[in-house]
Amino acid sequence: MMIVLGGAIVLATIYLLVKQYESRMVLFASGLLMALLAGAPMVALDSFASRMTTGGLITAICSVMGFAFVMKVTKCDQHLVNLVVGFLTKFRVILIPGATIATFAINIALPSAAGAAAAVGAIFIPILIAAGVSPAIAGAAVLAGTFGSMLSPGLSHNPFIAELAGVEVMDVIAVHSTADVISVVIAAISIAVVAKFLNEDKGYIAKSQAAATSEVNVETPKANLFYALVPILPIVILVLGSTILPALKMGVPQAMLIGAIIAIAVTRTNPQDVSKAFFDGMGSAYGQIMGIIIAAAVFVSGMEAIGIVEAFINMLVNTESVVNIAATFGPFLLGVISGSGDAAAFAFNEAVTPHAQMFGLEIINMGSIAALGGALGRTMSPIAGAAIVCASIAGVSPMELAKRNAPGMIIAAIVTMFVLL
Template sequence: MMMIVGLFIVIATVYFLIKQYDARFVLLASGIIMACIGGVPMSSLDSFAKNMTNGGLIQAVCSVMGFAMVMKITQCDKHLINFMAKALSRFRPFLIPGVVLATYAVNVALPSAAGTAAAAGAIFVPLMMSAGVHPAMAAAAVKCGTYGSMLNPGLAHNPFVAKIAGVSVMDVISFHYKANIASLLTAAVVITLTAYYLKEHKGYQSTRFEADESFKVNYLYALMPILPIAILIVCSTLFVDKVKMDVPQAMLIGAAVSLFVTRTHPVNLSNAFFEGMGKAYGSIIGIIISAGVFVSGLTAMGLVNNFMDIMLNNPAIVKICAAVGPFVLGVIMGSGDAATFAFNEAITPHAQDFGLSQVQMGSMATLGGTLGRTMSPIAGATIIVAGIAGVNPMEIAKRNCLPMVLAMVVGMFFLLN
């Protein structure tokens, strides 16, 4: 009877998430209700309190989003994107795959899919449309590159998996970066072939946009968004024994250098940094806290143990569940975060029971959820680029369907080998 009630609550949770109710409220409410039914109501509240002070995770996510806000007010992100746009405009045959790669690079430095879609889409969509690319294909190319954040140490899933596995964030990234790059190249090639097959790579006459070539790029400004990533890479490879550099330190250095380079008022820059940190805690850390409460409810009702038993008796389905589960939920919910956090919290700690490492299983779930969200017609980033291009979000999802599915297959192949 407990199993039936638990499954009913889980189905109701998924339903409300699909209907775009606030993920934090839905997960919190479901977790508390299940904990009460399971007879241990305090377990959900204890989980809430525990996850509120998840030090390493809070440091990484909040500092990265603070730096992203600094890049926005200094317009360094705009200089980076315009620099890429000017370079791409000289190589028209490579425009579509180039935009995918360029958007991906922007998302590595600025780890917000919606923020990247807005910033990159405002430049790249008009650029492609003025070059004759169909509006839906132009928007789809930008959307196709909005999962570069997986290579950013501050993406919430990277420190989350690192904490579970007891390794550093850079260890997690160094494990999955090959799979991530392979999936990106697959997606870029497939969406380009799709554009040629649909004859949407040229011939469109844009009446809305003309290429803006008047913007003067400051190359020093354009370097600022990627500076912290470069610092982390250099310190973790060349000076690992001499300099202990973690995400918050790199982000603060990047913000400080940006202050001197752009000569922004120090108070404005400081306010922007802390505003970004606050938003990160409320929106990103909030989902992690809520997912932990949800999992505590699942545990209280015995659903986690039952799910574990099913997978132990059928180990062949574990790999499918880790990849396809978060992918499908990412598509139908428009966000891979809730499903991925819940899966990693409940199942990834037991990865070794299924012949996988915790980093391996966590990376599979993260990549699956991220690619599913990239394909979703109701994701915030999809709606943003659809608005810029003036098309229906479903038209973007149709064009991204095959690239994302094949990207997932290729990415999982790399992660499992």
């Protein structure tokens, strides 16, 4: 009886997330309600308190978001975008897939999907349209690359999985990096094929006054090379330190602080403004990202208290053939219908991934496919923040972008499931 009640609450939770109710409130309230029904309300509250102070998560996530805010205030992020766009516009034949891959690369340094979409899309989408590409394909090409943050040490899922597996963040990224790259290559090729199939890769002429991008300057602004290199410096340091230059090995916060200090030196921005931006970013990260992680922990603790987690794991043990599909397409589908794969991926990784070895899988692999599945699902969702940003710049419906991205994201999810699992 309790499991039936719990199942009803879980279904109600999914419904509310799809309807885009405040995800932290929904997850927390659902978890607390299940714990109350199980007669153990303190389980939920204790879970809240313990997840609040998970050191490995807080330091990585908050420091990366602090650095991202510094890049915005120093305008280094825009110079990076200008540099990449300026290069790609010289090669017309690869402009569409190049936009996807460029967005993916920039999203590593600027780990917010919507933020990267705005920074890249504001320049790239008008340039694509001016080159004769249809607005829908122009927006979809940029949107298709907004899961590059999978390779960022500050993406909340990477330190979360590292914490579960007891390894370093860069070790987690090393495991799923191949799958991430394969996914973006599939996405880039797919959007180029879709554009060709629909005859939307050339010949479009924008109505000068009616187009949403009519007031945007389509000339690529000049990029300062030194400014443009600053956003990628911390990532370069972390990669080199964990591979060929052990002397540079350091934690994520240290690398982000070095990057922020170099940003001050290179751009000569007022240190007070940089300091304020860094700490504002850290605070935002705790509230927005850690908030979801904490709420997801409460939700899972409620499911554990009421017996759903044990029942679900037993079901998976008895039908191991569905484990791979559940890990990949559970977060993927919720990402599509809710516009965010985070809640589903965190809940799955909190509840099931610690038991990965029961299914003959590694924790890192199972956690990675759940995170990547959610990200791919979000990238073909018409209600994701990044989709709305790209559609607004292109002057089309977000659904038009979602339809064009769907084939690539579905194929990428299937392929990477076999790569990681």
